Amino acid sequence: MHEKGQLLPHPQTTVSNSRPRPPWTSLLQIAAVCFLLKIAVFDTFIVPRLKDDGLEILAKCPQVEPLFPKGNQALSEMDDFIASPKFLNETVSRMAGAIQIPSESYDDLGPVGEDRRWDTMFDFAAYLEKTFPLIHTTLTLEKVNTHGLLYTWQGSNKNLKPTVLMAHQDVVPVAESTIGQWTHPPYSGFFDGRFIWGRGSSDCKNNLIGIMEAVELLIDAGYQPARTLVLSFGFDEETSGTQGAGTLSKALISRYGKDGAALIVDEGAGTSTVWGTTFALPAVGEKGYMDAEIIIRMPGGHSSIPPAHNGIGVMSELISAIEANPYEPRLYSDNPFLHLLECGAAHGPEFPRKLKKLLPSHNSHTCSKKDKLALEAAKAGDAIKYLFTTSVAPDVISGGVKANALPERVRVIVDHRVNVGESPLDVQAKLIKLAQQVASKYNLTVHPFNDEPETPSSITLRTHSILEPAPVTPTSVENVTPYGVLSGTTRAVYGEKLLVSPGIMTGNTDTRYYWDLTKHIFRYGPGWDPESEGLEGIHTVNEKLSVSAHIKGVQWYSLFIRNTDQADFV
Template identity: 65%
Template sequence: MNYIVAQADPSTSPRRTSSPQCPQVEPLFPSATTDELDHMANVLQLDTFRNLSIQRLSGAVQIPTESFDDMGEVGKDPRWDIFGPFAAYLEKTFPLVHNTLELEKVNTHALLYTWAGTDPSLKPTLLMAHQDVVPVPESTVNQWTHPPFSGHYDGKFVWGRGSSDCKNQLIAILEAVEALVEAGFAPRRTLILSLGFDEEISGQDGAGHLAPFLLKKYGHNSIAVIVDEGAVNVESWGADFALPGVAEKGYVDVDIVVRMPGGHSSIPPKHNGIGVASELISLIEANPYDSILDEENPYLDLLYCGAEHAPKFPKDLKRLLHKRSTQRHSCSKKDHLAIEAAKAGPAIKYLMTTSVAVDIISGGIKTNALPERTQITVNHRINVGSTSKSVLTKISHLAGQIAHKYNLTLTPFNGTETPSSITLSHRDTLLEPAPVTPTRSTSNKITPYDILSGTTRALYGKELIVAPGIMTGNTDTRYYWGLSEHIFRYGPGWDKDQNGLGNIHTVDEKMGVQAHLDTVRWMAAFVRNMDEADV
């Protein structure tokens, strides 16, 4: 493989400017081939395969594998039962996969496929997706252009819940493996397919069981590369970018309870519990987090890529990037580069800013009774370079100001409620920002990031710029950190005419068929490229 290794020295701060800040890997095509594999590559381009692929994805969408926030225990809550028919559908639809790969069912519905390689010294490749979809509220069904579980194909898109999040990736993975089996491909490197079933409700029963199972079976840092759902290709600054997610923000929900004396509402105090809680909400919203681009934040790398390759990259950003790369220290407490970049809008701002959102509030039970207990829930997505500790400290400080003002006892994260108190607690789902996948090689050795980049540019052309991306949300990979340092959250299918991520989580979710077919081709090529690589 020919790939560029002119990299900035990651141990030097600031970055050196004598070498490219955003080197691009040459397109990478599998070199080990046979007549059957060449035929497979041609088949994946045919209308017959296109029609078959549409049927497969449509059929998967028609099975309503919804996961709800209040799901009970697996095996007891009947709403889990729908995953049985979905597994049966996969078995019927992909017979070669099920006859060739070992299938293990973990915690009943998680599906773990293993295609044993011929060289056990090579670390496995692991591909991920999830079977579940977000529920469709009954009140929104009539708003859909086509019924949400119809799998309707209109000549360009397959419509329905899960079509783009992420049954498309799940089906594409299985289609790629089915085609490889049919072509007689015999992997040197073991291939693992890990399919959870509750990613939309934090993945505790699916990925939360799959990852420990794999860790016990293979050991710590035993996987060469992991690819899960995630960021997609985009156009920005006059150039096309592929943005595989190499990082995720952290996550913590904080519950705040305001306890104040009750009484008859005909004799109200100046401020009751709801009023005090509202004042605290206003204070929280009035004190947002600053935009800060940590050296490890992948968006900083994207900015360097934009400055180097995009014809319409803003001059102000380029100037601030140059200043950052040439000045070792700054006396300013403000990150002016991050502040300027954040002006592009909230979707960009929150790639480099801890977000704060009050999502739930409840208080009071009767119109003539003052509320004795008011609760709010504040969601945080923690910026790369920050920690959950800093988030908890800040919100405790803000709550302390209100507690002091109204002579209430503050009990942050270690106390119990009293009749006149503000109590803070965080929920079990406390997640630090993910370890950042390395993208800069310190040697001439090929890396998984190089292979992903080369595979992508082979599919879409050398005009496509591959740059590190970051996820504002979290995927099932949160459970897999111990298995590999090379984790990518990436949806390789690309349809420029499709609206962003295909209306995921909302009305009229759909998936462009061309993007889906490209995902199949990408998966097949990536498996082969990883199989040939020395990583």
């Protein structure tokens, strides 16, 4: 009671004063009362609301604490060895040896066993067997469709679904005309003290060798997993993966059943600094894909007596109409980039105010209205815009056979990467509408994505390589989840300053064939060097890999295997 009395005002004796008070004193009293009421209202209603909004924003991008697996002395010594100069020298040698095998895959490759260009994969498999002897005496190796490598490290607990780690053995070819542009020869595996140079160094022999190194070291340390570990390495990812991952996935689904794996980690997005914060961005979704083939048949004849418009001119008009009607940016609720925006709003000190203002009221389902949030976010440039916009690109065109003969058949292929929340059927409907507009102008018949054969005076539409947008991986961290384990492992390797947010791929990986194996698919490159620009030279000259980033990747795979092994999800 005494302490409370010190906090309350002491009672005052009222003294009568016969002098009238000036009017302005009453006004001051009223103003003071209003001011106090305003403060009371602000403290009672506004401040809590602001605090709630801040907590609500943070709640949309929760961060998992760094996750370190339980270990023993041998595993601790292994962790120390990965960070040692001796391991650096050894991993440089292993990576260089892998790069020196030109395991190129080509769009026109024939079936395995018939086209001799596949034979380079025999050399790569032999190199892995020589370089990682413990894996080849401990794990079971199956060769699927000759060159698909399927390693299984059987766990002691058969009730736990397996972890699947993926990579691909093949690389994109090096054009002969570009070899002279390389700082170091493309298949040299040259190490300059910081980078290893060569085709495949960052797409994605680094992931494959990093996985193998982590497993080899775990075996050497006496580790025995409780959860089965599967390594699935395709050999034609750069040419759509049909003969590699397409057959490997069938083998795994046949063995473990639908949703039979706990999770998959394949190549994919890495780490980026944006809005003043650095985020690891494991891709939990991929855009869809559709190549549209358009064929225009029109009468030929001698070019000295040309019609007002021939097939090339009409095709040009149709292409111009396609390019003049691009898809608008739209952020559907399940697009992972929307979650990245929420993470930026929660943790990015440089996050744009306008985006932050638009986020709470965003509604992607109002199809008749423009998506203001997506339109604003798209101003950051095409690399950002196409994370939530269907892209359109005419890539291949042909027509005519002679300079003095009118073309009778003109063909174009238009590549589409379909936005999450949309479908290739939407793309088809739009192309049909545009084709019909051009066809009516020139009295042509439209064959709209059916099996009808080409006819004279017609526009035929066909599809190639059609793929729906990938199912989006769950990213809840409320309990122990695959996404939570991946996040916790990442922050264990790089520290709490690195944040983790869901990401998305504009391209497609071998995971397209594994949708039935698990709902938890992550496309993530865990190696990161903050002093490097990331994965440099992919699919072009001077591809190279930061050795520091590669070693971090090996650390990540080692921790991740143990963390998933000890996680209590089935």
